Amino acid sequence: MENLFKEEDAAGFIEKYADYPEELALRAYTSRLIGGNSDLVLHGGGNTSVKLMTRNIVGQGEAVIYVKASGWDMAFIEPEGFTGLRSKPLEQLCRLDSLSSGEMDNQLKIHRTSAAAQNPSVEALLHVFLPHKYVDHTHADSILILTNQKHGEAMVREALGEDIVVLPYVMSGFPLAKAVWDACTKTPEAKAVIIMNHGIFTFAEDARTAYDNMIRYVSRAEAYIHEQIGNRPLFTLREDLNTPANPQSALTRCAQVIRGACAHSATDDEKLQRLYVETRTDPDLLEASLSDQAASVCRTGVLTPDHAIRTKNLMAYLETVPEDDVSLRSLVQQAVDDFQADYHSYLSEQAKGKDTDSDRPDSHPVLFWVAGVGLMALGETRKAARIAADIGEHTIRAKLRAFAMGEYEPIPETHVSDMEHLNLQERKLQGGISALPLQGQVAVITGGGGAIGFGIAKQLLAAGAAVVISDIDAPRLQVAHSILAGKYGEDLVDSVVFDVTDFPDVERAFADISARFGGIDILVPNAGIAHVATIEELDPAKLDQVIAVNLRGTFTVIKAAIPIFRRQGSGGNIVMISTKNVFDPGACFSAYSASKAGAHQLAKIAAMELAELGVRVNMINPDAIFGDEKVCSGLWELVGPDRMKSRGLDPQGLQDYYCQRSLLKVRVLAEHVGNAVVFFASDLIPTTGASLPVDGGNPAAFPR
Incomplete structure (x- = not known):
C-alpha cells in the first residue's frame, strides 16, 4: 500500500487551519489520507484521535482528546469533525470492571468540551485509554482477510511480526476499550493492536509515525496474502452458467423486479417503503459471479460486524436471469422469501434470553449478486444504497482472496446480531429515520426544462423523491438540472x-433510468x-x-x-x-x-x-x-x-x-x-x- 504522506501537504493543512492547534490540523490531514483509501475504510468507518493540552475558559490547562465524531467521513473531515473530550476524568473509567452503554454515553456527554458537539465514535474510550498522542483505526481489507481465517491469529502474527497485540473480537464500546487497555498495559512496546474480525489500531507520538505504522502493517498483510495465494486462481468458472444474451436488458429487468420484491411496510396499513438500487458491473465482479465460489461468498458472513449494519450478514445469489418476466419475478420472490425466512429464524435464535426485537419489516436482502449481470444494492436513500454496494464490492473481492489462501471463518452470528441490535436501538433512541413522504421513490418528468416541469421537480425533490427530468432541448434541460442539483444535490437529481x-x-431512456435508480414509481407526462x-x-x-x-x-x-x-x-x-x-x-x-x-x-x-x-x-x-x-x-x-x-x-x-x-x-x-x-x-x-x-x-x- 502506497504511503501518501507529503510534508508539503501537511504544511498546507497547518496553514489552512491556522485557527486550530497544529496537532489537530495534522490530525485532519492524516485522517483524510486514511479515509481516502477504500482499502482501509469505507464511508465513515474507522476513527482517529489526537490528545492535546489546551486552556479552558478560565485559562487553566486542560488535557483534551479530539476524537472523530460519528457521521463524519474521514475522506473529507475538517478539524471541526473531531469532538473534544476532557480526557483526565474519562481515563479513570479504565478502573471499572463494567460500564453499560447508556452510562458510557452519559460520561462522554458529561465530559465534552462543547455541549453542542456531535457524538464521538463508539470507540472513543479506547482512544482515551491508550496513552499515545495519535491513534488511528481502520477496517483494512487485508487485515480482515487474515483475521477471518480458521487459523487467523497465527497468520496475523506471522504476517505482521511480534511487535503487536492480537485480541479476539470484543464488542465496540467499553468492553473493547477495557480489553485493549489491559493488553497494552502489559505490552507497552506494541506498535499496533489487531482485533480479530474487526480491524487494526496503530499509534505514535506524532501524526506521521502513526500513519506510517498503519501503512506498514497493512502492506505486510497484503504481501503475506499475495505470497500465500501465489499463482492459484481466485476462483473457477462454472460450466453451467453463462452471461445473459442481453446483459443490459437483464440488469434493468433484475433491478426493477428486485426493488419491487423488496419494497415493504411495517404493517398492512402502512405506506409501502420503496428502495433505490445501486448497480456494480465491474468486469471482475461479472466474471466472479459465474464462479463455483460465488454462492459461498453470498452464504458466508460479513468481514466485520460493522458491515452488517449496512448490508446484513448474508447476500442473495441469483444463478440465472429468465428471459420472461413472470419467471424472473418468481425466481426473485423465492430468493427474497428464502432469505427472509432464514433471517427471521436467525433473529429469533439470537433473541433467546436477550432483550431484543426479533421482528423487523426490512428483513429483505440488501445485496443481490446476479450471475453474469452484476452486484445490486438496495437502500432507503441513494447514499445508503451506494454505501452498501461499496461494502459489497470489497466483501466479494476480499472473500475470494480469503477463500484462495485458506479457510474463511467469519465471526459467529451472535456478534453480528449484537451489532445489528445496537444499531436498531440507536435508531429508536433517535426517533428513527425521518422519512419524507416520497423517500425511496423515483420520479420521471418529461418537459423538465420548462417552467412547469421545473416547478414539479422542485416539489417532488422537497418531498424526498429522486427526480429525473427529461427534455429534447439539452441546453434548457441543463439549466434546470444545475439549479435543482445545486439545491438538492446530485444524488437526487438526474437528467436525460x-x-x-x-x-x-x-x-x-427508461432502461437507463432503471439502471441508475432501480426503476420508476412516479411518471409525470x-x-x-x-x-x-x-x-x-x-x-x-x-x-x-x-x-x-x-x-x-x-x-x-x-x-x-x-x-x-x-x-x-x-x-x-x-x-x-x-x-x-x-x-x-x-x-x-x-x-x-x-x-x-x-x-x-x-x-x-x-x-x-x-x-x-x-x-x-x-x-x-x-x-x-x-x-x-x-x-x-x-x-x-x-x-x-x-x-x-x-x-x-x-x-x-x-x-x-x-x-x-x-x-x-x-x-x-x-x-x-x-x-x-x-x-x-x-x-x-x-x-x-x-x-x-x-x-x-x-x-x-x-x-x-
Missing part, C-alpha cells in the same frame, strides 16, 4: 435527453408544445407536430412505463399535466387544445387499465403558468407576445390580467402544480382517473 415522440428512444392559428390557417404539418408531442408523447411514456410498473409489482403513480383547455378551449388554439384533450382521454383509459397493477393515473389542469427569468415557459414564449399585443399589455401586465381573471385573484405558480403532483403521488386518498384544476378558479374550466 430524449424525444417523447420516438418510442424506442423513450424505452432506452408534461412535455408539450403549442401552435397559434385558426383552423382555416392551421398547417396540417404543424397539427401533426403538436399531436406528436402532446398526444403521442403522452402515449409513448405511459406505454414504456407499464412493463416497469408490472415488473416492480409495487404500484405507482402517473400524473399527467393536462390543461384547462380540455374543458375550456380557446379560439386559434385548436392544435394544442385538441391534442391535449386526446392525451387527457388517454390518461383516463390508462387509469382503467392500470388499476390492476396498483398504478393510479390522475390529471392536473393548470392555467397561465409563466415561469421566471431562470426557467421560462416555452408555451408562453410562443403565445405571450400575441396576447400582450391584442390586450395592449406588457409581460407583467399580462400576468396580472390572468391573475385577476381567476376567482381567487391569485397568481398560479409552477410550484402549485408541483404540490398537486406530490399530493397524488403520496397516495393520501384512493383516487384514480381524477382531474384537478390548478388555475386559481375558472368556472368555464370546472371538470364536468
